[in-house]
Amino acid sequence: MRRISMVAGLALAVAVLTGCPPTYPNCKSDETCQEKGEVCVNGTCQECSTDANCKEGFACQGNKCVPKAPECSRDEQCTGGQICEGGKCSAPQCTAKADCPGAQDCQKGRCALPPGACNSSTDCADGQECQDNKCVAASAPQAQCNWEPILFGFNEYTLPSDAQGRLGELAQCIKDAGSGRIELAGHADERGTEEYNLQLSNKRAASVRKYLLDLGIPANRLKAVGYGENRPAEQGATEEAWAANRRVEFVR
Numbered sequence: 001m002r003r004i005s006m007v008a009g010l011a012l013a014v015a016v017l018t019g020c021p022p023t024y025p026n027c028k029s030d031e032t033c034q035e036k037g038e039v040c041v042n043g044t045c046q047e048c049s050t051d052a053n054c055k056e057g058f059a060c061q062g063n064k065c066v067p068k069a070p071e072c073s074r075d076e077q078c079t080g081g082q083i084c085e086g087g088k089c090s091a092p093q094c095t096a097k098a099d100c101p102g103a104q105d106c107q108k109g110r111c112a113l114p115p116g117a118c119n120s121s122t123d124c125a126d127g128q129e130c131q132d133n134k135c136v137a138a139s140a141p142q143a144q145c146n147w148e149p150i151l152f153g154f155n156e157y158t159l160p161s162d163a164q165g166r167l168g169e170l171a172q173c174i175k176d177a178g179s180g181r182i183e184l185a186g187h188a189d190e191r192g193t194e195e196y197n198l199q200l201s202n203k204r205a206a207s208v209r210k211y212l213l214d215l216g217i218p219a220n221r222l223k224a225v226g227y228g229e230n231r232p233a234e235q236g237a238t239e240e241a242w243a244a245n246r247r248v249e250f251v252r
Helices: 002-019 030-036 161-177 194-214 239-245
Strands: 039-041 044-046 058-061 064-067 083-085 088-090 105-107 110-112 128-131 134-137 182-186 222-226 247-251
Touching (some): 030 044, 194 222
Antiparallel strands (some): 058 064, 083 088, 182 247
16 A cells, blocks of 8 residues: 555656756757747757858857858859859859940959049049040139120220230130130110211121230131120119119120
8 A cells, every 4th residue: 555655656756847948948849949939959948050040141169159251251162153242152244245334344243443544533543534435634714704894994905915915815715615606795885876887896806806816816717897886784874873874795
């Protein structure tokens, strides 16, 4: 009777023990370790048992997820014409120049600009600009021409001294600007007859044209026209208005 009681007690103890789940970090299955995001490895909760338990870019080493070593760090470590991209051997960007945009060429599986070539000026060194896919010395910025009218004294068509200096600068600017025709439009104030003012405005335009011709501007680029008093710059019978209307304008 006593032996039967001992056997029953032992069986009860075993049942109790087998019914209680192990406490962390001990485990019998992955279920015990799930709360910690781990898996059961040989009765102990661990971070991983295989690479599949780790996120992308990590590998399981010693039951710990550690960053994978890059497959490559330079193109020479890849085979089969592949190139190294982001630590992995990948397909080449190109196999021929036709695969590359703009002026780029195919160099060892990559699209790259040959020395001195460019797609835009940002590809060139300081002081250079991109022209026809080549880096060349940048052109000097052209100065802004001063197109302000030339003013004349009352009943005068001879160029004043200050106008001569301005026309000298303007002539060089016109040469730098290249082709293009310029009309020299002469004007007069309202005093005098209309016929006289027309002649006076023509003489003013002609004097400006002659001075520019003497400075080397081609004749076919300059046209002198007189408009008399019919196109005033300012209205009014005042000295200020008359002075503004005695002028030669540059019409481009």
